[in-house]
Amino acid sequence: xxxxxxxxxxxxxxxxxxxxxxxxxxxxxxxxxxxxxxxxxxxxxxxxxxxxxxxxxxxxxxxxxxxxxxxxxxxxxxxxxxxxxxxxxxxxxxxxxxxxxxxxxxxxxxxxxxxxxxxxxxxxxxxxxxxxxxxxxxxxxxxxxxxxxxxxxxxxxxxxxxxxxxxxxxxxxxxxxxxxxxxxxxxxxxxxxxxxxxx
Amino acid sequence: xxxxxxxxxxxxxxxxxxxxxxxxxxxxxxxxxxxxxxxxxxxxxxxxxxxxxxxxxxxxxxxxxxxxxxxxxxxxxxxxxxxxxxxxxxxxxxxxxxxxxxxxxxxxxxxxxxxxxxxxxxxxxxxxxxxxxxxxxxxxxxxxxxxxxxxxxxxxxxxxxxxxxxxxxxxxxxxxxxxxxxxxxxxxxxxxxxxxxxx
Numbered sequence: 071x072x073x074x075x076x077x078x079x080x081x082x083x084x085x086x087x088x089x090x091x092x093x094x095x096x097x098x099x100x101x102x103x104x105x106x107x108x109x110x111x112x113x114x115x116x117x118x119x120x121x122x123x124x125x126x127x128x129x130x131x132x133x134x135x136x137x138x139x140x141x142x143x144x145x146x147x148x149x150x151x152x153x154x155x156x157x158x159x160x161x162x163x164x165x166x167x168x169x170x171x172x173x174x175x176x177x178x179x180x181x182x183x184x185x186x187x188x189x190x191x192x193x194x195x196x197x198x199x200x201x202x203x204x205x206x207x208x209x210x211x212x213x214x215x216x217x218x219x220x221x222x223x224x225x226x227x228x229x230x231x232x233x234x235x236x237x238x239x240x241x242x243x244x245x246x247x248x249x250x251x252x253x254x255x256x257x258x259x260x261x262x263x264x265x266x267x268x269x
Numbered sequence: 270x271x272x273x274x275x276x277x278x279x280x281x282x283x284x285x286x287x288x289x290x291x292x293x294x295x296x297x298x299x300x301x302x303x304x305x306x307x308x309x310x311x312x313x314x315x316x317x318x319x320x321x322x323x324x325x326x327x328x329x330x331x332x333x334x335x336x337x338x339x340x341x342x343x344x345x346x347x348x349x350x351x352x353x354x355x356x357x358x359x360x361x362x363x364x365x366x367x368x369x370x371x372x373x374x375x376x377x378x379x380x381x382x383x384x385x386x387x388x389x390x391x392x393x394x395x396x397x398x399x400x401x402x403x404x405x406x407x408x409x410x411x412x413x414x415x416x417x418x419x420x421x422x423x424x425x426x427x428x429x430x431x432x433x434x435x436x437x438x439x440x441x442x443x444x445x446x447x448x449x450x451x452x453x454x455x456x457x458x459x460x461x462x463x464x465x466x467x468x
Contacts, residue, residue, distance in 0.1 A: 071339045073332040075317040082314050087299050093287040099357045100286050102318050102330050109319055113312035115281050118274040119301050131301055133272035140270045158298045
């Protein structure tokens, strides 16, 4: 009933994260009515993604023509304070806060079964090499900014075991009631953490 | 901080319906790690959409190489019973039910301010011409399958006024409690309609 180009579009786009068959269908109908040059612009946006690669230092996506990402290249960022994060989107959120003046290491997401992934192990080895290349051969602080949950706890403990000789301090993000949140509506686990980690 | 190709991707995709900046960002990071040929496949899916156009009869999207859409082309579909709908996705849902054996006319969505849009007026004029080309020069039934709300009521009344001479009957979709729904959780407006239109 629907032309195969549309079916094909819906099938391909349904597979992308965050886009289900419903959204893909709506998108397909919407797009068909757009002018040719808009569809070409969207198509180019995909192929252009091929010109990016990962920063060799922190694994953030960077312009392929640049040697490092904008953060690692920035001389005002503290190379001795490294935030360890799981996903690039976590980095964007932390950057938006403007409260981290150090650098980053993106580790990749922790598998749901709760083991440290092969990618994470590889990245942590790279982090050791990176720390040994610092003038002091030791970091001032590793901020383990991973999910405030059991998986994150496991990853933190793994890192704490491995990096004792590589840094003066290992910290985690504070845990408790979100600023502006209501105690009344706080779940028991958050409240437990907020009580245990009271300031 | 992010390469311009990624920023560009996020900006373009945030503008599409159903995809906000958050989903576009997540998508961009996801896509950059895919192989080149996958990105090219996605790009092609966009440019391929250019090969479709609208069925001259019912305005459903069709393969540009075909004269009509699959429904209008189908000799078993009743050309004298026409369902008037707002959006192509409504057509897909009705087709999935398998209970409409007639044809369609897609009118376009009713503007929120509640007037019949210029596009709808144009399509309704085309529908009159289409009906006059039927062997009987009159439709058997026009099923006004538009939203069960005030905007839909206005559109129905407009169509009922205009098409008195063009069809033997004008009907609307039944209104009431959804099959399988709970009376206990039915909102007052639906209950009012269900009581007024009791069978």
